[in-house]
Amino acid sequence: MTAKDPLVIDGFASVQAVRRTGKNKQDPHYGQSRTRLPAAHRDSAAKTKGMPRGKIGHTVIPDTFEIVCYECGYTFTLRGRIQKTYCPKCRKILVADEQIIESDWSGRVKTIGTVQVRNGGSLTKAHVVVGNLILDGRIEDSTTKICRRLELGSHASGDIAKIDTRDILIRKGAELSYRSKLRCENFIVEGNFRGTVEVSGLVTVMPGAFLQGRVKASRLLLHEGGGLKATVKIAGTH
Ligand SMILES: [Zn+2]
Numbered sequence: 001m002t003a004k005d006p007l008v009i010d011g012f013a014s015v016q017a018v019r020r021t022g023k024n025k026q027d028p029h030y031g032q033s034r035t036r037l038p039a040a041h042r043d044s045a046a047k048t049k050g051m052p053r054g055k056i057g058h059t060v061i062p063d064t065f066e067i068v069c070y071e072c073g074y075t076f077t078l079r080g081r082i083q084k085t086y087c088p089k090c091r092k093i094l095v096a097d098e099q100i101i102e103s104d105w106s107g108r109v110k111t112i113g114t115v116q117v118r119n120g121g122s123l124t125k126a127h128v129v130v131g132n133l134i135l136d137g138r139i140e141d142s143t144t145k146i147c148r149r150l151e152l153g154s155h156a157s158g159d160i161a162k163i164d165t166r167d168i169l170i171r172k173g174a175e176l177s178y179r180s181k182l183r184c185e186n187f188i189v190e191g192n193f194r195g196t197v198e199v200s201g202l203v204t205v206m207p208g209a210f211l212q213g214r215v216k217a218s219r220l221l222l223h224e225g226g227g228l229k230a231t232v233k234i235a236g237t238h
Helices: 042-048
Strands: 014-018 063-068 074-082 099-101 106-109 116-117 121-124 127-137 138-140 143-152 163-168 175-176 182-184 188-190 194-197 202-206 210-217 219-222 227-234
Touching: 063 143, 099 202, 163 182, 163 194, 182 188, 188 194, 188 210, 194 202, 210 219, 219 227
Parallel strands: 099 116, 106 127, 116 127, 121 138, 127 143, 143 163, 163 188, 175 194, 182 194, 188 202, 194 210, 202 219, 210 227
Antiparallel strands: 014 099, 063 074
């Protein structure tokens, strides 16, 4: 830690459960609760997709979500919405809390859902086991295990390279430059990224995205309209 790092003020106060802030305000134990399931709320699923409440009808085909068990690593799918469930393999109960962090936070959270650290928010000395982490703030001195995807915004900073994640996505509209080498299974660029990546699987550069720096991967997919200015090594699997 350096001198300019902000003090950790109040962990729990800075965490909000998505969409159900009002009810969850009374419960200071976010991330520890085994029974509280804000993500399972029907309205929240609808709003996440940007659809007005009234238009949700019976004809809507439910989304399918890829879920990775944080206990055993088994991957399976859930239809409809992300909610508390049992892992079909190890039979453990999997919590599906969703959280938004908007200021300094240090605590523990374990969920198959998504934790979002917004610009101005940070994780310090936190212990995070999540399905997805959307990081547009700072992370340091934390242990993180992301079972699916780490999404990075323009303000992502700190120990990003130490995050244990399967995939990394540079968010659409994000402008990010990072010094340390990022390692993951799949790397997807929807915004603008400059740095060094070592990817065991596929690197994807989406239309309108730009990837600069050094890339080592076994496969690379450059969509039309996507930019690439990098030293590229395609290693293959043999
Ligand atoms: Zn499991």
